[in-house]
Amino acid sequence: MPVHPVILVILLPLLGMLANLFLAHRLREPTPGLIAGAAAGSAFLAALWAAGMVGAASGGVVHVHLFDWIAVGALQVPWALRLDALSAAMMVMITGVGTLIHVYAVGYMRGDSRYARFFVYLNLFLAAMLLLVSADNYLVLFVGWEGVGVCSYLLIGFWFDKPHGQGVKNSTAGRKAFIVNRIGDAGLLIGFGLLFWHFDSLQFDAVFAGASLLPAGDPLLVAVTICLLAGALGKSAQIPLFVWLPEAMAGPTPVSALIHAATMVTAGVFLILRSEALFALAPVTGTLIVAIGALTALLGASAAVAQRDIKRTLAYSTISQLGFMMAAVGMGAYTAALFHLITHACFKALLFLSAGSVVHALEHAAHHAADHAGRGGEPFPQDMRQMGGLRKRMPLTFWTYTLGALTLAGAAPLAGFFSKDAILGWAADHNPAAFLALAAAAGLTAFYVGRQWVMVFFGAPRTPMAKTAVESPPIMTRPLLLLAGLCLVGGALNLPGRGALTGWLGAEEESFHLSVAIASLALAAGGMGLAILIYGRAVRRAANAAWRDPLEARAERLMQVMRQGWWIDKLYRRTFICAFKRTGLALKAAEETELVFDRLTYAGYNRLTEALADADETLFEGLEHSTGSFVQGLAGASERTQTGQLNWNVVGIIGGLIVVFAIVATIGALR
Amino acid sequence: MLSVAAVLVMLFSALLSISVRWLLTAALWLAVTSAGAAALLYMLGAHEIAVIEFSVGTGLVPVLFVFAMSLMGRTSSMPTPIIPRTAAGGLALLCLVLLGLTLLPINTAGQDKVPITFSQILWQDRSLDMLVQIVLIFAGIISVLNILRRTDAEPPGIRHDH
Amino acid sequence: MIIDMYAAGIAAVFGLLGIGLYGLMTLRNLIKVILSLQIIGKAAVLAVVVAGSISGEIAIAQSMAASVIVADTLVAVIGLALAVQMQRCHGSLDLRTLSMKFHTPPEAENGG
Numbered sequence: 001m002p003v004h005p006v007i008l009v010i011l012l013p014l015l016g017m018l019a020n021l022f023l024a025h026r027l028r029e030p031t032p033g034l035i036a037g038a039a040a041g042s043a044f045l046a047a048l049w050a051a052g053m054v055g056a057a058s059g060g061v062v063h064v065h066l067f068d069w070i071a072v073g074a075l076q077v078p079w080a081l082r083l084d085a086l087s088a089a090m091m092v093m094i095t096g097v098g099t100l101i102h103v104y105a106v107g108y109m110r111g112d113s114r115y116a117r118f119f120v121y122l123n124l125f126l127a128a129m130l131l132l133v134s135a136d137n138y139l140v141l142f143v144g145w146e147g148v149g150v151c152s153y154l155l156i157g158f159w160f161d162k163p164h165g166q167g168v169k170n171s172t173a174g175r176k177a178f179i180v181n182r183i184g185d186a187g188l189l190i191g192f193g194l195l196f197w198h199f200d201s202l203q204f205d206a207v208f209a210g211a212s213l214l215p216a217g218d219p220l221l222v223a224v225t226i227c228l229l230a231g232a233l234g235k236s237a238q239i240p241l242f243v244w245l246p247e248a249m250a251g252p253t254p255v256s257a258l259i260h261a262a263t264m265v266t267a268g269v270f271l272i273l274r275s276e277a278l279f280a281l282a283p284v285t286g287t288l289i290v291a292i293g294a295l296t297a298l299l300g301a302s303a304a305v306a307q308r309d310i311k312r313t314l315a316y317s318t319i320s321q322l323g324f325m326m327a328a329v330g331m332g333a334y335t336a337a338l339f340h341l342i343t344h345a346c347f348k349a350l351l352f353l354s355a356g357s358v359v360h361a362l363e364h365a366a367h368h369a370a371d372h373a374g375r376g377g378e379p380f381p382q383d384m385r386q387m388g389g390l391r392k393r394m395p396l397t398f399w400t401y402t403l404g405a406l407t408l409a410g411a412a413p414l415a416g417f418f419s420k421d422a423i424l425g426w427a428a429d430h431n432p433a434a435f436l437a438l439a440a441a442a443g444l445t446a447f448y449v450g451r452q453w454v455m456v457f458f459g460a461p462r463t464p465m466a467k468t469a470v471e472s473p474p475i476m477t478r479p480l481l482l483l484a485g486l487c488l489v490g491g492a493l494n495l496p497g498r499g500a501l502t503g504w505l506g507a508e509e510e511s512f513h514l515s516v517a518i519a520s521l522a523l524a525a526g527g528m529g530l531a532i533l534i535y536g537r538a539v540r541r542a543a544n545a546a547w548r549d550p551l552e553a554r555a556e557r558l559m560q561v562m563r564q565g566w567w568i569d570k571l572y573r574r575t576f577i578c579a580f581k582r583t584g585l586a587l588k589a590a591e592e593t594e595l596v597f598d599r600l601t602y603a604g605y606n607r608l609t610e611a612l613a614d615a616d617e618t619l620f621e622g623l624e625h626s627t628g629s630f631v632q633g634l635a636g637a638s639e640r641t642q643t644g645q646l647n648w649n650v651v652g653i654i655g656g657l658i659v660v661f662a663i664v665a666t667i668g669a670l671r
Numbered sequence: 672m673l674s675v676a677a678v679l680v681m682l683f684s685a686l687l688s689i690s691v692r693w694l695l696t697a698a699l700w701l702a703v704t705s706a707g708a709a710a711l712l713y714m715l716g717a718h719e720i721a722v723i724e725f726s727v728g729t730g731l732v733p734v735l736f737v738f739a740m741s742l743m744g745r746t747s748s749m750p751t752p753i754i755p756r757t758a759a760g761g762l763a764l765l766c767l768v769l770l771g772l773t774l775l776p777i778n779t780a781g782q783d784k785v786p787i788t789f790s791q792i793l794w795q796d797r798s799l800d801m802l803v804q805i806v807l808i809f810a811g812i813i814s815v816l817n818i819l820r821r822t823d824a825e826p827p828g829i830r831h832d833h
Numbered sequence: 834m835i836i837d838m839y840a841a842g843i844a845a846v847f848g849l850l851g852i853g854l855y856g857l858m859t860l861r862n863l864i865k866v867i868l869s870l871q872i873i874g875k876a877a878v879l880a881v882v883v884a885g886s887i888s889g890e891i892a893i894a895q896s897m898a899a900s901v902i903v904a905d906t907l908v909a910v911i912g913l914a915l916a917v918q919m920q921r922c923h924g925s926l927d928l929r930t931l932s933m934k935f936h937t938p939p940e941a942e943n944g945g
Binding site for chain 2: 837838841842843844845847848849850851852853854855856858859860861862864865868869871872875878879882883885886891892893894895896898899900902903904906907909910911913914915916917918920921926927928929
Binding site for chain 3: 645647650651654
């Protein structure tokens with residue numbers, strides 16, 4: 001049987017993973033990394049081969065049927081792959097950027113105690129992500145979807161055993177990412193259920209064909225698209241489910257670059273692009289997506305302005321850029337969204353890897369400096385206040401970073417300029433409100449990236465570790481150079497007027513306006529100039545890490561709120577998590593006495609009155625606090641069920657079963 | 672009649688296995704339950720599964736329990752439950768009653784399908800599942816070996832401060 | 834006669850499920866919890882086979898039941914291994930003692 005290249009694309013990373021999994025004990029340090037890198041690289045070649053086959057295929061779509069999976073009555077779900085322009089573009093992007101990041105990781109992870117395991121996870125991630133983008137039905141897509149989720153979890157918490165409580169924080173961040181994503185996935189599964197219920201199939205072609213028979217704005221389509229959107233919001237870190245991404249930076253930097261910037265987080269955008277046929281028929285959802293995307297773009301960009309951590313800045317920047325893509329798909333600018341997705345993958349990977357190079361260098365310098373007495377407090381190699389002057393210490397990283405920053409800011413003629421202006425131009429034509437929000441976000445983008453650039457590379461070194469940092473080894477800087485090259489020429493992928501990508505996707509859209517381009521260039525230049533002006537002066541005066549951010553000096557409260565992601569995270573903590581924790585604590589207290597049930601009635605009543613009094617009192621204490629105690633009050637009723645004890649958990653499960661059975665039985669009786 | 676006897680034996684031994692004090696005895700009662708289940712499966716026409724259930728449930732699993740207990744050296748325990756017995760029983764019963772309401776009565780007018788043999792299904796139609804199961808078994812064996820590996824240091828991740 | 838057998842099978846499924854659930858709620862010893870899971874697993878095997886026997890597709894039911902048995906046995910094996918390690922590391926199999934031991938103070942969970 002001739003093996004189709006699209007199968008190879010998924011199989012090769014899988015083989016790399018298996019090789020590392022079973023041979024890791026026998027291999028010495030760089031070998032597992034090289035195996036993984038070779039697997040990723042060969043997958044890239046296979047992806048190119050596959051992409052070449054798209055044009056020749058009839059209708060531009062190749063279906064590859066591997067074998068049957070589920071065949072129960074009407075539910076026929078085969079393991080089938082789909083190769084078309086969209087999946088080919090994604091595959092080339094994922095494997096290309098992925099290969100470079102693998103090579104980089106060979107150097108970055110040197111000396112790690114779980115070196116081989118890291119590459120096992122990385123290859124598994126690649127395989128899952130490729131399965132996600134090349135699936136031919138929603139269920140196979142979901143397998144990939146969950147696969148990348150698991151890898152994300154494993155890799156965020158990869159350093160779970162770091163000392164001083166840092167390890168606990170890392171694994172907590174991993175769990176948070178997983179749980180927040182689960183909220184979206186629940187919506188996704190409901191959406192799949194609705195699709196199957198109505199269309200009797202989960203195959204893309206069948207679903208889209210069935211949907212095209214429905215009138216636009218059909219309630220079913222609106223419901224389905226909103227459910228799918230919930231999943232996309234979780235994966236792509238949009239409001240209200242973005243809180244996991246900044247903390248996901250706990251993972252090693254190659255992971256942040258590959259998973260939390262370039263590939264996995266774009267899965268949500270991809271899902272909407274893939275389900276374009278459904279979303280095009282649900283204008284209500286489209287409006288919702290635009291609103292969420294534009295808001296997220298603004299929120300992410302403004303939060304990035306206030307960050308101190310070099311990687312968190314980039315994380316909020318990713319959230320903001322994903323907001324751009326979301327807004328684009330919401331407005332129907334599918335090609336522009338895909339274009340920005342691809343260029344974003346290149347320049348954000350470049351930025352992350354350059355930041356990783358900086359962090360790596362500082363970490364090593366801090367190790368050496370630890371022997372001598374270090375001044376300026378605890379060295380924290382990701383804190384931008386403790387950097388400075390790295391332009392001379394790390395010239396190569398400086399130049400690649402500069403290029404990445406310019407691309408992100410949207411300087412012509414780099415890749416980011418064309419893709420961002422495609423979105424802005426489309427917004428100017430179709431949705432003026434979104435255009436204003438996105439333009440503001442673009443201005444903020446230029447500002448925060450300029451701020452970061454100045455804080456990291458200019459002025460005098462502010463700590464001993466910044467003074468002694470040295471450039472990273474070539475195995476790390478060469479991928480940087482390649483990515484920088486991609487950022488330089490990436491715009492050629494879809495130049496205005498002769499859109500290669502537009503033509504390839506068979507779309508008919510053109511959204512580049514000279515006036516918008518000039519305006520956005522002016523915004524970018526203004527934002528960056530302002531940042532250089534404000535921060536350039538500040539870093540020239542700064543001598544050590546006890547240095548004050550000039551914006552913080554002006555508006556400390558506002559910066560604090562923005563640094564914590566506009567307190568959304570805090571809000572969640574006050575409401576859901578705090579309620580959960582209080583129930584747990586109360587239970588623990590209750591559990592110490594054996595008379596659980598006696599106390600249940602008494603304390604339940606007690607808590608209810610308490611909660612009512614609480615609610616009464618806090619009505620005047622602002623949203624944040626009152627929602628907290630409201631949910632706490634609600635929790636009072638169910639408070640006896642959360643102990644972390646198996647017996648009680650089983651009671652909860654059985655209670656849930658009883659509710660489900662009762663509903664089903666009632667429906668049965670009513671029929 | 673035989674089937675009713677098998678069911679009675681099963682339920683009786685299952686009840687005993689969760690209520691006796693000695694873990695060893697409990698494991699033996701579990702074996703009896705399994706034997707009853709195997710008999711019932713045979714009567715229902717599932718001959719192959721009956722054999723598998725008998726060899727695994729009556730042979731392998733109790734041996735595993737005994738092996739684990741011998742490694743631990745503790746064989747008796749019956750602390751008072753956290754959840755009152757009546758409440759637990761009531762909940763379980765409520766759950767069963769509601770389940771019954773949703774499922775019963777079952778239409779037993781079964782139509783005869785084209786007879787396919789068990790092995791045909793297992794090795795052809797569900798060959799992928801079989802493969803995955805075999806992998807699963809190996810994964811299980813490897814993980815047990817890893818878990819049981821006696822290390823001098825404490826396993827990583829479990830750090831408790833007294 | 835044949836209907837009788839189905840009724841007996843269904844009764845067995847319900848009985849075993851009930852006993853298993855009751856055990857999961859009341860038993861505090863980790864080994865006993867695994868034992869209860871085994872009983873529920875038997876209920877599942879029986880349920881699948883009874884359903885297949887009623888609908889006349891006993892072969893498919895058997896292949897499903899085989900999967901259930903495999904999964905169930907693996908649960909027992911790994912659960913027992915974990916129990917052994919629990920006893921070694923923490924000297925107890927009691928769920929309540931263990932859950933108290935693993936309770937993390939809420940401050941540690943707060944994260945950054």
